[in-house]
Structures are given as structure tokens and as C-alpha cells.
Amino acid sequence: QSGHYGRDWGTDTSGVEKTRRFMLEWMSFLYRYIPVGVLEVLPQKINERPPYYHGRDETETLMCSGNCEDWVKLSELLLGKVPDDYNFIPKHAANSYSK
Numbered sequence: 001q002s003g004h005y006g007r008d009w010g011t012d013t014s015g016v017e018k019t020r021r022f023m024l025e026w027m028s029f030l031y032r033y034i035p036v037g038v039l040e041v042l043p044q045k046i047n048e049r050p051p052y053y054h055g056r057d058e059t060e061t062l063m064c065s066g067n068c069e070d071w072v073k074l075s076e077l078l079l080g081k082v083p084d085d086y087n088f089i090p091k092h093a094a095n096s097y098s099k
Contacts, residue, residue, distance in 0.1 A: 016080065020075045020082070024088050028091065
């Protein structure tokens with residue numbers, strides 16, 4: 001859906017990169033929250049980190065990764081290859097890492 005709605009910014013290079021940036025920032029924001037189905041104990045305690053999770057396939061595993069390079073790989077699946085000099089640094093950097 002992100003790729004579909006991102007066409008509002010245009011389908012040229014500038015529009016695709018705005019869509020990619022929005023998608024990556026949104027993923028960095030959502031990474032801070034643990035889905036209820038993954039929690040081992042309810043209710044959730046403040047600052048509780050999610051347990052290690054391996055998805056049913058590679059895409060699902062990438063979606064729950066905290067590595068921002070994995071998020072860039074996901075954006076490549078939806079929006080095409082990133083430019084060679086592309087570098088994503090999330091605003092919520094405390095909640096992600098890069099290798």
C-alpha cells in the first residue's frame with residue numbers, strides 16, 4: 001500500500017525517493033512497538049524489548065528487523081533499486097542500528 005499511495009508525490013525519481021524516505025521513517029517509528037501476538041507476557045512492561053523473532057519467510061523477518069539496512073532492502077522490493085549513494089539514517093536512531 002505504501003508504494004501505491006506514494007504515487008501522490010509523483011512517479012519520477014524525486015517522488016519515488018520521497019515515498020522511500022517516508023516509508024523508511026515510518027518503519028523506524030513502528031519498530032518501537034511490539035505486536036501483541038509476539039508478547040510472551042501481558043501486560044507489556046515499559047521499555048520491554050521484543051523477543052527474538054524469526055518470521056515465516058525472509059520478507060516477514062526483514063519487516064521485524066531493527067537493522068535499518070534491512071528496511072532499505074524492503075523498500076527496494078516495493079519501489080525499485082536505491083541509488084548507489086543512498087544512505088538512510090533514521091530520526092529514531094536510538095531504536096535501530098546499522099552494521
